[in-house]
Amino acid sequence: MSQRQTQILEAAVRVIAQDGVRGLRIEKLAAEAGVSTALIYYHFKDRSGVLHATLEHINHRAKDYTDRAFIEADPCAQLEQMLMLELQDDDEVRVNSIAWGELRASAVFNPDLREPLDTTTRAWNNDVETLIAQARQAGAVSSDINAAAAAEHLTALVEGLSERWHSGSITRDRAREVLAHAISRELRDVT
16 A cells, blocks of 8 residues: 555544544545545545545454553463554554544444444454453463353443543443453353
8 A cells, every 4th residue: 555545544533533424525634634525536536435434444453452462471361452552642642543433333224334233243242252262272261251252242231332432431441451351251261
């Protein structure tokens, strides 16, 4: 991806986080990115192309910061770290999370976004499920845990806690406390 495309997508994430998907206008995006509207159309064809590329960009950014969890050797520690990294007090993580929530909410009215959101959600669930299965194989968690269901519960909880934190309904510390408790309950840790 070119530097200009990245510049445009970074601006798109900011605009979506601030104004929502409905507030994303090519003219506004061009002003935020400091480029011409023609350049945006050249790289992304249309508004739908911008939305899809922005979603992909958000996913790459999230992968970049959650990959830090994999320096841990223990799959349970990796899992907790990966989920907690979604609740960081970091501008990029906050904007990413808010934009993700806006894209998810707009998929109710924009069916074109449903498939890529579903694909991304399934990939995240699969990553969490894999870590739970590894922890189960290592004997670190109960062998009767349904890894797929636990993964679904935990990723949905992270999204909900993130939205509550960003909207001021809960503090970040409380969100992290609730998540840690839920991870422990879901995994019924035997260590």
